[in-house]
Amino acid sequence: MRNSIRASLGVLAAGSLLLGGCGFSGAKDLPLPGAVGGEDTYRVSMIFTDATNLVPKETCRANDTIVGSVESVELDEDLRAEVVCVIRDTVTLPANTVATLRETSLLGERFVSLDPPTGEQGLGALSADAVVPESSTRVDPNAEMVLGALSQLLNGGSLGTVQTISQELSTALEGSDFAETTRQLRVLVQHLNGRRGDITASLDAIDSLASRLADQRTVLAAALDSVPDGLAVLDRQRPQLTRTLKTLARLSRVAVPLIERSKANTVADLEHLKPVLRQLSTVGDELALSLERFASFPFPNTFLATAKGDYAGMYGSLTLDLDSLAPLLAPSGARAAAPPAEVPGDAPPPSLLDGLLGNLLGQTVLPGLSSLLPLGGAGR
Numbered sequence: 001m002r003n004s005i006r007a008s009l010g011v012l013a014a015g016s017l018l019l020g021g022c023g024f025s026g027a028k029d030l031p032l033p034g035a036v037g038g039e040d041t042y043r044v045s046m047i048f049t050d051a052t053n054l055v056p057k058e059t060c061r062a063n064d065t066i067v068g069s070v071e072s073v074e075l076d077e078d079l080r081a082e083v084v085c086v087i088r089d090t091v092t093l094p095a096n097t098v099a100t101l102r103e104t105s106l107l108g109e110r111f112v113s114l115d116p117p118t119g120e121q122g123l124g125a126l127s128a129d130a131v132v133p134e135s136s137t138r139v140d141p142n143a144e145m146v147l148g149a150l151s152q153l154l155n156g157g158s159l160g161t162v163q164t165i166s167q168e169l170s171t172a173l174e175g176s177d178f179a180e181t182t183r184q185l186r187v188l189v190q191h192l193n194g195r196r197g198d199i200t201a202s203l204d205a206i207d208s209l210a211s212r213l214a215d216q217r218t219v220l221a222a223a224l225d226s227v228p229d230g231l232a233v234l235d236r237q238r239p240q241l242t243r244t245l246k247t248l249a250r251l252s253r254v255a256v257p258l259i260e261r262s263k264a265n266t267v268a269d270l271e272h273l274k275p276v277l278r279q280l281s282t283v284g285d286e287l288a289l290s291l292e293r294f295a296s297f298p299f300p301n302t303f304l305a306t307a308k309g310d311y312a313g314m315y316g317s318l319t320l321d322l323d324s325l326a327p328l329l330a331p332s333g334a335r336a337a338a339p340p341a342e343v344p345g346d347a348p349p350p351s352l353l354d355g356l357l358g359n360l361l362g363q364t365v366l367p368g369l370s371s372l373l374p375l376g377g378a379g380r
Contacts, residue, residue: 094122
């Protein structure tokens with residue numbers, strides 16, 4: 001009995017010495033099945049912003065296949081997580097490898113995924129002791145992150161505000177105003193659909209107008225450039241324009257009362273013109289014929305057909321009788337006071353045309369001609 005106790009104590013002492021000499025620091029120093037290590041490996045370092053819950057001996061995988069193990073997780077000088085993975089020599093990783101921290105399941109272990117960028121092909125080869133920079137690493141959300149964010153949303157979020165918004169929106173949609181607005185909107189859409197052709201034609205016209213304006217860009221630019229000169233001219237002529245407007249204002253103050261006072265007379269004159277215009281419309285054909293004859297006076301209408309060319313010749317004779325012209329050229333008063341003496345002979349009395357010419361010449365043009373001609377004299 002004593003020998004067995006002594007043997008047990010010796011084994012415990014030897015085990016303690018053995019453990020103390022090997023520097024045992026915990027369960028992580030124990031070899032795990034499937035872990036990669038040894039001489040036929042090479043190391044690759046990766047920089048992560050967060051490596052929570054990642055411990056040594058976790059697996060490193062490429063295309064969901066274990067190709068290595070996590071050797072260490074430490075902080076660098078910038079307080080970033082530096083993860084060192086041991087990779088088998090038989091595995092060649094591309095130079096553009098992206099390192100991602102993932103989990104095997106919702107509550108599973110974490111591992112390092114080493115794959116090319118999504119949608120790209122692997123380029124080159126990742127050499128031993130290479131470092132994957134922070135720009136090529138990322139951390140997928142894990143269950144703790146999701147639950148923590150959900151806890152913040154439920155405890156300190158705005159779900160109460162969302163409920164208030166939902167209630168107010170429901171109240172607004174249940175009212176009659178919303179239903180009426182929806183009905184009017186439906187009518188408007190139907191009306192626009194019925195005028196679809198007109199709307200398309202209007203848009204085409206606008207497009208055509210825009211094209212023409214684009215073609216006339218130079219002309220429009222020249223017109224706009226000339227606007228300042230025109231404004232300068234108007235500015236210089238502003239006093240004249242002001243005086244003109246003031247004059248027009250005074251004219252309107254005089255003309256408007258005049259027009260109002262003469263309105264009744266003007267209307268009456270127009271009413272009196274009605275019979276005249278009615279008679280003119282009745283004799284319209286005869287008036288046109290008279291004007292046509294007047295155009296060819298003193299020749300008849302048939303003369304135009306006989307005249308060849310731009311002019312025509314005419315032969316005539318003119319007989320002047322001074323005995324007959326003297327009384328006609330004298331003023332009317334003189335003729336009434338001293339009637340012409342009877343002259344023997346067969347001279348005919350003056351005609352109506354001669355008297356008319358005498359009145360015109362004696363009264364207006366040659367009133368003193370009769371004094372130069374002896375009354376009762378004869379001459380031809």
